[in-house]
Amino acid sequence: MVKFRNAAAAFKALNGLICVYKPACVPIQQIQHTILTNLCRDLNVLPDRPHEKRVEIVGPTNAPMTVKLVPNYADNPLVCGPRYIKEDFRCSWATHLGLFTSGVLLLGINQGTKLTYLINTARLTRAYKIHGQLGKATDTYFWNGKTVEKSTYGHVTREKIDKVVAHMQAAHQKTMFEMSGVHMESQTMFDLAAQGLIRPANNNLPVIYGIKCVYFNSPNITLEIQAINEYDKYLWTIIHDLGVQLKTSAHCTGVQCIRQGKFDLDIALLRKHWQLEYIIDNMDQCRRLMEEHSLILQPKSAILSV
Amino acid sequence: MALFKLMKHTCTLKSLYCVNNAIVSYSQKQELISNITYENASSNSLNETCEDLSSFTPYYPKTFNLAAYINNSELLQNLLHLNVNLSKIEKKPYIAEKVLKLNSETIGNFILFIKDYVDANEIGNFITKNPLILYESLEDLSIRINYLHSKQFSNTEVRRIISKNPYWLMFSTTRIDRRLGYFQNKFNLCGSEVRGLTAKQPRLITYNLHHVITNTFVIKEEMGFEDQELKKLLLDKPKLWMLNQRALLERFKYIHNVMNIPHSIILLCPEVLLSRNFRVKQRHMFLKKLGRDQFDPKKENFVPLKALVEGTDVEFCKKYAKCNVSDFNTFLKTI
Numbered sequence: 348m349v350k351f352r353n354a355a356a357a358f359k360a361l362n363g364l365i366c367v368y369k370p371a372c373v374p375i376q377q378i379q380h381t382i383l384t385n386l387c388r389d390l391n392v393l394p395d396r397p398h399e400k401r402v403e404i405v406g407p408t409n410a411p412m413t414v415k416l417v418p419n420y421a422d423n424p425l426v427c428g429p430r431y432i433k434e435d436f437r438c439s440w441a442t443h444l445g446l447f448t449s450g451v452l453l454l455g456i457n458q459g460t461k462l463t464y465l466i467n468t469a470r471l472t473r474a475y476k477i478h479g480q481l482g483k484a485t486d487t488y489f490w491n492g493k494t495v496e497k498s499t500y501g502h503v504t505r506e507k508i509d510k511v512v513a514h515m516q517a518a519h520q521k522t523m524f525e526m527s528g529v530h531m532e533s534q535t536m537f538d539l540a541a542q543g544l545i546r547p548a549n550n551n552l553p554v555i556y557g558i559k560c561v562y563f564n565s566p567n568i569t570l571e572i573q574a575i576n577e578y579d580k581y582l583w584t585i586i587h588d589l590g591v592q593l594k595t596s597a598h599c600t601g602v603q604c605i606r607q608g609k610f611d612l613d614i615a616l617l618r619k620h621w622q623l624e625y626i627i628d629n630m631d632q633c634r635r636l637m638e639e640h641s642l643i644l645q646p647k648s649a650i651l652s653v
Numbered sequence: 654m655a656l657f658k659l660m661k662h663t664c665t666l667k668s669l670y671c672v673n674n675a676i677v678s679y680s681q682k683q684e685l686i687s688n689i690t691y692e693n694a695s696s697n698s699l700n701e702t703c704e705d706l707s708s709f710t711p712y713y714p715k716t717f718n719l720a721a722y723i724n725n726s727e728l729l730q731n732l733l734h735l736n737v738n739l740s741k742i743e744k745k746p747y748i749a750e751k752v753l754k755l756n757s758e759t760i761g762n763f764i765l766f767i768k769d770y771v772d773a774n775e776i777g778n779f780i781t782k783n784p785l786i787l788y789e790s791l792e793d794l795s796i797r798i799n800y801l802h803s804k805q806f807s808n809t810e811v812r813r814i815i816s817k818n819p820y821w822l823m824f825s826t827t828r829i830d831r832r833l834g835y836f837q838n839k840f841n842l843c844g845s846e847v848r849g850l851t852a853k854q855p856r857l858i859t860y861n862l863h864h865v866i867t868n869t870f871v872i873k874e875e876m877g878f879e880d881q882e883l884k885k886l887l888l889d890k891p892k893l894w895m896l897n898q899r900a901l902l903e904r905f906k907y908i909h910n911v912m913n914i915p916h917s918i919i920l921l922c923p924e925v926l927l928s929r930n931f932r933v934k935q936r937h938m939f940l941k942k943l944g945r946d947q948f949d950p951k952k953e954n955f956v957p958l959k960a961l962v963e964g965t966d967v968e969f970c971k972k973y974a975k976c977n978v979s980d981f982n983t984f985l986k987t988i
Contacts (some may be wrong), residue, residue, distance in 0.1 A: 368986055370931065401724065407705035420730055421720040428740035449988065603987075612986045618931075619966065 348624045354393040354430060357623060361386065361436070362458035363630040364466075364637070368615035371449040371601065375440055379454065382621050383433045386456075389623035390431040391424075398422050441466040442473070442607070445579030447489065450475075450604030451615050456630075462637075465644045470546060471608030472556065472651065474573050477599060479586035481566040484596035488583035492598070500566050500595040508560045508568065511592045515585070519555040523547070526554055527649060544651040546575065553577040556651070558585070568597075571605075609640050719743045719753075728757055735764070736777025742784050752784050759787055766791050770798070770815040783819040793825075800826040804833075805844070810852040818855035832858050839869070840884050854891035864895070871898045876905050882920055890923045904930045912937055914948060918958060928962035936961045936969060939984050943974060 351357040369378055401419040406412040421427060441453035441463040455463035481500035485492030528548035529536045539545055547554050555574045562569035570589075572582065583599040590597025605612055614632050616625055637644065646652060713722060719739045723729040732739065732752075743749045763786070764776060771779050780787070786794075801811050814821055821829075836858065837847050851858055857865070872878055872893065878886065886893060893901065904926055908914050919925065925933060940946040940956060947954045960973045970978045 371988070406707065408707050409703045409705050412707075420723040420733060423733060424740075425733060425736065426723055426729075426739045427718065427720045615986060617982060617985050 349627060350624075351393055354390045354395060357390055357393055357627070358431065358435075360627055361456055361630070363456065364441075364459045364462045364633045365454050365456060365626055365629045366610045366615050366633055367452050367454060367621065367629075368612070368617050369444055369449055369452040369604075370618055371447055371603075374446050375444060375452065378452065379438050379440070380433070382454065382626070383436050383438060385621050386436065386623055386626065387429065387431045387433055391429045395424070395430060439463045443578070444604060445602070447491075448579050448602045448604060450602075451607050451610055451612060452604075453607060453610060456626075459630075462644070466608070469608075469644050469646055470550065470575050471643060472573050472575055472606075473577070473604055473608075474571065474606035475577075475582060476561070476603045476605055477570045477572060477582050477586060478601040478603075479568050479570070479589070479597050479599050481568065481590060481593070481595055481597045483598055484587060484590060485598045488580070488587045488599055490598060490600045496596045498595045500593075503565060503593050503595060505560070505563045507593060508563060508589070511589060512558045512560050512570065515588070515592075516555065516558045519558075522552055523554050523556070526552055539649060542650055545649045546646070546651050548649075550576045553581050555585075567600075608643050609636055717743070717746075719749055722753070726753075728753075728755060728760070731757055731760060732780070735780065736774070737784075738777070738781040741781050748784055751788065755787055762791060763787055766794060767815075770812050772816065775816055779816065779819045783823065786819065786822060789822065794822050797822050797824070797826055797829070800829065804848070806848055806852070810848065813852050814855040818859060820859050821855055824859055829858070832862070835862070840887055841880070842884065842888075846884075846888060850888060850891055853888075854895075857891045857894055860895055867898050868894045868896070868901070871902055875902055876909075876916075878916060878920075882916065885920060886923055890927060893923070893926055896927075900930070901926065904928075904933065907934060912946070912948070914958065918948065922958040925958055925962050933961045935985060935988065938988060939974060939981055942984065943976070945974060 349360075351360075365382075367378065367382070369375065399419045399422040400416050403415045403417050404412050405415060424430060437455075437457050437460050439455050439460045441455070444450065444452055453463060453466060455461070480490075481503055482498060483494055484496040484498075486495050487493075523545060524531065524536065524540060526547035526549070527536070527539060527545050529539060544556060553574060553576045555572060555577070557571075557573040559571045560568060561571045568586075568589075570585070572585070574582075579602055582602050586597050586599040610633070614629065614636070616629050642652065713725075716722070719729060719742065723733065723739070729739065742752055767776060767779070798811065798815070801814065806814070824832075833847055833851065836842060836850065837844075842850065869883070872886065873880075873883055905919075907930055908919060908925055909916075937946060945954060945956060947956055948958060949955065950957075956973050960969060964972070966981055967978045970976055970981050974981065
């Protein structure tokens with residue numbers, strides 16, 4: 348942990364990317380607001396710069412006047428307001444996470460907003476854990492929706508789930524090639540496909556690279572998914588589709604983002620650690636991580652690397 | 654403005670350069686006008702003058718901040734020396750305007766009056782919270798304090814009421830009387846209980862009554878506390894009546910329906926209702942994962958309800974969860 352001598356040095360250090368753990372049911376805007384207000388609070392208690400002085404020329408104008416150096420009252424934080432306010436910071440997120448999604452969230456602060464743009468356009472893969480429940484379907488495909496269907500699920504076994512999930516993964520490989528931007532029946536496409544997994548050229552369609560069932564205890568299931576361009580509602584529908592293909596019904600009970608590119612849960616900052624020292628520490632960790640893997644921000648080839 | 658333009662014509666460049674300090678008072682303006690007319694009649698306006706022009710300054714420009722005026726205004730400087738946060742006052746322009754129109758004498762009298770009831774280093778905070786109190790007449794204020802004494806509030810209680818609630822003295826005695834009466838009737842309190850409640854949370858008495866009524870409804874009808882229990886809650890944690898009712902109900906629903914804690918136990922530890930829901934939730938889920946969620950005092954491995962809200966996470970893990978705090982942090986990253 349770095350201790351800062353004054354607030355100005357700390358503010359200058361606040362340039363870069365941070366990786367926070369977003370709790371479920373808290374919107375991203377609120378997280379942004381909390382982090383920035385916490386930063387302002389911590390910066391304002393650090394030792395301040397010395398108060399400014401002002402020059403006053405006083406005395407009658409028809410006689411020699413005196414020049415005095417007096418304290419400038421207007422520079423007092425009680426008069427002009429706290430030294431650091433929320434509007435002094437720029438902050439943006441790399442990719443959006445829905446309201447009910449929890450997990451890894453990348454935020455850029457000040458100069459870091461450029462990095463979040465690069466991360467967004469580099470389209471890093473994200474890994475999710477999706478929790479679902481069999482036996483009930485809702486109109487929103489999520490636990491907060493109205494129940495539209497109930498069914499038995501005693502016949503569902505681990506093997507059946509694995510079979511359906513493997514089939515879904517294979518079906519998604521086709522979109523991967525369609526999204527590459529190359530004509531499907533060409534030699535270039537063949538050369539690309541021979542190399543392995545490829546990245547999408549734009550952000551129109553969700554592309555899923557892997558689905559795996561990691562936990563099954565009827566009626567609860569957990570899937571692990573690696574994807575690009577996905578969004579929370581799309582992930583909910585996967586659980587719903589799974590339920591239909593298993594000849595029962597299912598709804599999603601939770602979505603957790605466990606990895607984005609090289610940023611995983613280990614370096615994500617918990618809500619209680621959203622304070623100046625921890626944030627600067629985290630910024631350093633993220634910077635080191637990006638230096639080690641400099642290619643993730645500006646990928647040179649279409650091959651999927653992270 | 655026209656006056657200033659005139660002045661510009663008559664003064665020489667050199668004298669204009671020296672113009673500073675103080676505001677032009679009305680009498681000075683009159684003097685200036687007579688001077689100008691005299692000068693225009695007698696001599697060329699471009700001639701040098703040998704008068705003292707230091708008392709002439711341009712008008713103050715319009716501003717959004719009191720900081721623009723403070724170097725020239727003794728009043729604002731005095732307020733600053735009292736530790737009044739002017740940057741907060743200027744957030745409401747109509748109040749800032751009123752503060753500028755005060756005079757130092759009123760402030761002095763007010764401080765002499767209030768110093769018996771508010772600590773010296775708290776006066777700045779007091780005025781920051783409620784600057785309009787400087788516009789109340791001192792007679793009214795002493796009547797309102799006499800009212801408290803007449804209702805058998807002790808001196809320490811009066812001090813606490815006034816210093817904890819800067820808005821108390823803005824309320825007329827009839828309004829305060831009506832509100833105290835409301836709380837007495839609604840919750841069946843006796844005289845000493847009303848005094849205890851007022852001294853404990855003076856802000857509740859002057860709080861928005863509509864909010865108090867809805868919170869009473871939430872606690873009584875939606876949560877299902879009995880009248881006697883309601884009274885106990887009010888005297889124990891009056892803050893409950895000042896919370897957002899939706900957040901309050903959400904907390905209660907989690908504690909009562911998910912954790913299965915009956916009303917009688919919640920009543921023994923009402924501070925769980927004051928803590929934010931996620932705090933209770935994450936600690937409870939962790940205990941449940943460890944198999945330690947045992948809130949019944951008659952069985953072994955009892956964890957008091959208080960453990961879910963008080964202390965830091967390190968203390969909680971050491972004392973009740975019996976594990977390292979890093980385990981708790983890892984758990985938090987799985988929900």
